[in-house]
Amino acid sequence: MKVARFHAPGDIRIEDAPEPVAGAGEIKIRVRNCSTCGTDAKIQKHGHHHIRPPRVMGHEIAGEIVAIGDGVSGWSEGDRVQVIAAIPCGTCEECRRGRMTVCPNQESMGYHYDGGFAEYMVVPAKVLAVNGLNRIPDGVGYAEASVAEPLACVLNGQELAxxxxxxxxxxxxxxxxxxxxxxxxxxxxxxxxxxxxxxxxxxxxxxxxxxxxxxxxxxxxxxxxxxxxxxxxxxxxxxxxxxxxxxxxxxxxxxxxxxxxxxxxxxxxxxxxxxxxxxxxxxxxxxxxxxANGSSPQHNAQALRLIAEGSVPVSDLITHRLPLDQVLDGIGIVTRGEAIKVTVEP
Structure with a gap:
């Protein structure tokens, strides 16, 4: 399969990679949309202290389940899903107090785990453990669902304000x-x-x-x-x-x-x-x-509901749709401020 991997600042490569396999507690999805954001542009230019290259980038992820690992229940192949980006541990003092956005042990898709700029990816067990995989409501497309992640961050910010x-x-x-x-x-x-x-x-x-x-x-x-x-x-x-x-x-x-x-x-x-x-x-x-620091799994689920209800329309904000081999073009468009939202469709 094709992936977009970060190797170093200024060095993101479109590469061939073996398809991942869902291990115990994991789910494998076919990525349908992974949208870009300003953070991707920062990573391209400066890297990130949480990324140990090589790493598949992309954290605004929506797709469909194609394989389910041992020990996972409640999901079926073909389910349409959206994946959280920020992964709280769920067990620390902040998480127990309901403050998952400031979990000191937080990890992230596309940083600590391979992300969505790929044809297929594995949803880590840690995501499932904090209810970070969400069913996409009927009537909501994959591209719209991928925008639920930034909307979740916006929701957290407006709740705090x-x-x-x-x-x-x-x-x-x-x-x-x-x-x-x-x-x-x-x-x-x-x-x-x-x-x-x-x-x-x-x-x-x-x-x-x-x-x-x-x-x-x-x-x-x-x-x-x-x-x-x-x-x-x-x-x-x-x-x-x-x-x-x-x-x-x-x-x-x-x-x-x-x-x-x-x-x-x-x-x-x-x-x-x-x-x-x-x-x-x-x-x-x-x-x-x-x-305002990211979002919680609950914010992601709420963002999907707001999109599904039509309270916060997002489809018209997606101004560019690009294939995976043009992901660098997409990041460039974002960097230059020539788009509102760019989504990659592997």
Whole structure:
């Protein structure tokens, strides 16, 4: 079979590999869709400290079961399934307290285990142990199901930021995550949603799809001033930084309304993780700043339900569909901001 393997930064190869075999406690699937994300672009450029090459990449995975290992019950060949990306251990203190997104023993598909940029892959026993394999609801395609993983991350972020009825929400970053944040905020009852980006072309493409109440070009306008104008000087109830930008995080604190919530959804580069924070704004406005780290297995299941119900449409966000041998082209498209969502169809 064909796979896309990471060997070193700048060295991802399309290679032949033997088909994997499902061992005890495992399930083998035929990958139907594995979508790409900005993390894949970071791995291509810089690698990742959790990846020991060679490693098959890809973590937004949907496919069908083709073989079931010994000791596995409740599944059948032909079942359509979606696979979680982040794998909590399920047994540590954080997991026992229901905080699976911050499990200190977390592993990941495409990092610790071979991922979905392959024709076939094995779902590890650890995934099954935490209910991390989900049936795809009827009426939901494989490509849509693969987007359940990033939507699960967005869901975790908005739960932590308490996005709710009547909120004004600003989302900084108009990539696939930003678009999913717009749609989920609306589904959670937000009154108005504003979308911000420096990349004018991508912002226009995203705005055409998700129709924010306002789209704000950060390359032309002072973002903080513009948001304050749009909110009558009050500021937004929630600001979500769906971009790896320290400037965006600083702007979020500056613009947030009294008792506003700021979500640092996008992590910063390892060599520039420090921002300037006006602590008095946090103090006197009673701001809440929260992080967001991936998703839990339960978030993935809930994301699939939201897609199936039509609460958060995702099919139109998939702007590019590519075969496996063009995965590098797909990562390049993501890196250049020329797409919303790119999916690979092995």
């Amino acid at each position: 308490r996005v709710g009825e009547g909120d004004d929400v600003v989302i900084i970053g108009s990539g696939p995550i930003g678009c999913l944040h717009v749609r989920l905020a609306r589904a959670r009852g937000a009154a108005r949603v504003f979308l911000v980006d420096l990349n004018a072309e991508r912002l226009a493409m995203a705005a055409n799809l998700v129709n924010p109440d306002e789209s704000i070009r950060g390359d032309e306008l002072d973002v903080v001033d513009e948001v304050l104008k749009l909110t009558g000087g009050r500021g937004p109830d929630v600001v979500i930084t769906a971009a790896a930008s320290g400037v965006a995080q600083q702007q979020a604190i500056q613009m947030a309304a009294r008792q506003g919530r700021v979500s640092f959804f996008g992590g910063l580069p390892k060599d520039a993780p420090i921002i300037q924070c006006d602590s008095n704004l946090v103090h006197y406005r009673e701001l809440t700043i929260v992080g």
